[in-house]
Amino acid sequence: MYSEKVMDHFNNPRNVGEIENPSGVGTVGNAKCGDIMRMYLDIDEQGIIRDVKFKTFGCGAAVATSSMATELVKGKTIQEALEVTNKAVMEALDGLPPVKVHCSLLAEEAIHAALWDYAQKNHIVIEGLEPPVDDIAEKVEDEEY
Ligand code: FES
Numbered sequence: 101m102y103s104e105k106v107m108d109h110f111n112n113p114r115n116v117g118e119i120e121n122p123s124g125v126g127t128v129g130n131a132k133c134g135d136i137m138r139m140y141l142d143i144d145e146q147g148i149i150r151d152v153k154f155k156t157f158g159c160g161a162a163v164a165t166s167s168m169a170t171e172l173v174k175g176k177t178i179q180e181a182l183e184v185t186n187k188a189v190m191e192a193l194d195g196l197p198p199v200k201v202h203c204s205l206l207a208e209e210a211i212h213a214a215l216w217d218y219a220q221k222n223h224i225v226i227e228g229l230e231p232p233v234d235d236i237a238e239k240v241e242d243e244e245y
Pocket of ligand 1: 159161
């Protein structure tokens with residue numbers, strides 16, 4: 101049911117933890133399943149994501165997708181990080197079962213929420229970044245469950 105990469109990232113998740121004094125932190129949840137994701141970003145003066153950590157109270161697919169998402173944004177610019185969509189994360193993991201696709205949105209939204217926090221703190225506008233939602237269930241169509 102799950103690819104080897106998903107199992108690997110679930111069993112050995114990368115970048116789990118917290119960053120003290122992060123440049124940005126974002127938390128999103130999914131009211132439908134009750135899962136929660138928090139992302140911490142450390143961004144340098146050049147706008148490069150130096151470090152990223154996550155914590156989750158989420159299902160296995162949420163753990164695996166967040167782990168992969170952190171790997172994909174680490175060392176990237178903010179604009180490059182915005183291109184790390186949940187689809188890109190799923191591709192990097194060799195796919196997810198259809199009923200678990202929505203789980204991959206938690207990571208994407210949490211990264212966006214952390215970037216939004218960073219932008220607010222630094223009074224900047226990140227082109228292409230939309231205000232975060234607290235609950236991604238608002239964004240997901242019912243039939244995707
Ligand atoms: Fe909630 Fe996967 S079931 S994030």
